[in-house]
Amino acid sequence: MKPVLEVANLRVSFASGTRAVRGISLAVQRGETHCLVGESGCGKSVSSLAIMNLLARGATRSADILRFHDTDLLKLTERQMAQLRGDKLAMIFQEPMTSLNPAYTIGSQMAEALTRHRRISRAKALDRAAELLERVGITAPGMRLAQYPHQLSGGLRQRVMIAMALMCDPELLIADEPTTALDVTVQAQILRLLQTLQRELGLALLLITHDLGIVARMAQRVSVMYAGEVVESASAEALFARPTHPYTRGLLECIPIPGASRRDAPLGSIPGVVPRIGPDFKGCGFRDRCAHAAPICAEMAPLQHAAPNHDYLCRLPPDWPEAAAA
């Protein structure tokens, strides 16, 4: 089956010389959840903004493939891209506190997401907004629509952002840590809603999260990012059963029972910090923190297959430590 979103060798660098994303590849199928995980600063948000072509000024992106269904996103003009955005391609940002315009009501901001793309009256658009607010668990949606962002708590704003992204029934939703400000019950409700949309409408979901519990619950596929690269990519099942990259193994050791929800389990309780990746960087980005680093790791980290559709970026063979780590 052709994926809804296909990305190959996506790169983003900033004017400062930082290479925030270094050739990542991933695909999201219809009705599928693809989770993007990795510790703070590894390039998850920048990757998703690059897909939407919403990068800040001074950032440059390039890719071999960046395709939405059959549309080559790299070839679209800004105008054509704007027609897709908010309609078939939606995004929920990581910053719920600042992502709503302080000068306009929730209703006005939600309604325009729909009236931009559909021939529909403002009143109908507001009805749709109220319905979605209710579905993300907001009581008295009519009142909320008339309120301004500063009158809403962080959790409410985050739910408004989620509802707003769903206004046009997108085919692909990129959600950047969409539930961080929510308590466990509301989070569960949102995740259920997303799963329903996937079942009913075939929504493809690229979900960025720190929470391995959410990964275990939602993901069919997982890409693990480190220092701007996808260091391991596999089905969720395979990743939890046979994590292969040393970084992934480190991550999974942070949760005692794989799959059990331990919220706020910090990704990367592995000692050390992510290196700043400048233009001349080469070799494995993880080598400063890796217990198995060898001289060759300063030169390169090869892409290897642990199994069909299970790739990782490391010199070690798939069945280490048994075989070769020593």
Place this chain on the structure above:
Amino acid sequence: MLQFLLRRALLAVLVCLTVLVVAFVLTRLSGDLAISIAGPQATAEDIATIRQNYGLDRPLVVQFFDWAAHAAQGDLGRSYLYHAPVAGLIADRLPITLTLGLSGLAIALLVAIPLGILAAMYEATFVDRAIGIVALIGQAMPSFWIGLVLIIVLGLKLQWLPISGVDTWEGYIMPAVVLAFSAIPALMRLTRAGMIDALASDYIRTARAKGLRPGRIVLKHALRNAAMPVVSVAAVQLGFMLGGSIVIEAVFALHGVGYLAWESISKNDFPVVQAVVLFLAVVYIGLTLLADMMNAVLDPRLRTA
């Protein structure tokens, strides 16, 4: 909001009083008023009579409160020069000054805001730098000089516009343009700075993520948030234009409030000086209050906080 307005009103009264005391004392410091009223041919007796008639022999404090009490009832006194009530003199000249100030501000906003928006949208490009240089040149030219250049070129050489007086509306064009000139650089820079901040904000990214068209993003989502400092400064600029257009009114021979102020200061017509100062203080305070209220309309956070 109500409490906020009350606090502002109280502050306004205090500012008014301070300005008045200062104006009152300064006019008294500038020489013996009785001598200047009496004129050069007056005898010592004449002067003494005048001093007594006008109540200038009383202590300053008494004079001040006497005047303030009358002013509070709308009686601003009589001009020594025109032998007419001061309130009437100001009212006669107000339409000219108001028309001039409002059209000056309108021109300034119509030029400064689009330029500021353009400079912000094309930040750090050729467009931005070109606009910045034009603003800098505009700022460097004194307004009387611009006025004279306009008079020479448009009025005398090309004879497109009348060079003085406001018998027709065309008479307002040149002085209004000159007034606008002095306000444009500041308004433009503020618009630019506000728009740069707004355009880099997360909510603009959200607007783009919704696929909104560039015009709507810039004019609806960004400009609304960038407008507040512009409104505040525009109010102050209008205050300057209403009171400080003395030079312009002189250059273009417009008999507005500014001209009246200049005349009364030079002739030491102190009831007029005091009244104009009071008028300007009230105008300034009224305008800042208006700006605050407009900002409350623009920003819901100010309304409900």
